[in-house]
Amino acid sequence: xxxxxxxxxxxxxxxxxxxxxxxxxxxxxxxxxxxxxxxxxxxxxxxxxxxxxxxxxxxxxxxxxxxxxxxxxxxxxxxxxxxxxxxxxxxxxxxxxxxxxxxxxxxxxxxxx
Amino acid sequence: xxxxxxxxxxxxxxxxxxxxxxxxxxxxxxxxxxxxxxxxxxxxxxxxxxxxxxxxxxxxxxxxxxxxxxxxxxxxxxxxxxxxxxxxxxxxxxxxxxxxxxxxxxxxxxxxxx
Numbered sequence: 209x210x211x212x213x214x215x216x217x218x219x220x221x222x223x224x225x226x227x228x229x230x231x232x233x234x235x236x237x238x239x240x241x242x243x244x245x246x247x248x249x250x251x252x253x254x255x256x257x258x259x260x261x262x263x264x265x266x267x268x269x270x271x272x273x274x275x276x277x278x279x280x281x282x283x284x285x286x287x288x289x290x291x292x293x294x295x296x297x298x299x300x301x302x303x304x305x306x307x308x309x310x311x312x313x314x315x316x317x318x319x320x321x
Numbered sequence: 322x323x324x325x326x327x328x329x330x331x332x333x334x335x336x337x338x339x340x341x342x343x344x345x346x347x348x349x350x351x352x353x354x355x356x357x358x359x360x361x362x363x364x365x366x367x368x369x370x371x372x373x374x375x376x377x378x379x380x381x382x383x384x385x386x387x388x389x390x391x392x393x394x395x396x397x398x399x400x401x402x403x404x405x406x407x408x409x410x411x412x413x414x415x416x417x418x419x420x421x422x423x424x425x426x427x428x429x430x431x432x433x434x435x
Binding site: 240242244249250251252253254257259265267298302304305308309310311312313314315 | 325327330353355357364365366367370411413415420421422423424425426427428
């Protein structure tokens with residue numbers, strides 16, 4: 209069966225520090241991968257998606273970037289965190305091509321101080 | 322741009338009451354529709370989905386949803402809620418494409434009183 213992992217589960221970082229959140233998927237090949245940010249009362253906002261290795265599409269201009277160095281690995285990064293980057297970050301995958309349900313990881317709670 | 326609107330942000334019900342959560346989307350083409358649920362401390366998980374066929378779809382835990390194309394709606398229902406249904410519910414729409422991007426509504430927090 210398929211499993212999606214995210215780490216760390218929680219993270220507290222000072223403003224201006226770098227960020228790296230990792231997501232890996234097991235039990236499937238060639239998935240579509242997604243990064244979302246969840247804010248209270250605002251639903252899930254899609255940040256990035258990837259349909260293949262090295263293929264990243266950004267949905268919202270921001271202080272973050274994403275990379276997909278391997279088929280089942282998706283990384284969310286920042287060179288310098290802002291206070292506004294605080295939030296709950298979710299990784300998800302779906303079968304390719306898209307259009308089907310997405311499966312979500314446990315999420316990372318990021319607090320920027 | 323496509324959007325999804327959930328009309329109720331916070332719903333409080335007593336056990337055994339009936340539930341209906343509204344969801345409307347704006348897009349004129351073919352869509353796939355989803356309801357996700359996030360129980361306290363748990364992953365976001367799929368409750369039910371609609372791709373095609375019978376517009377009344379049934380999901381886990383006694384939930385169902387009806388797709389009304391003319392109203393661009395996909396409302397979630399349950400005849401009798403339980404305390405364990407306390408959770409946050411999200412409606413989502415996928416515009417059929419290779420990317421599989423989902424557009425989520427703002428979410429509805431359901432609190433069921435025992």
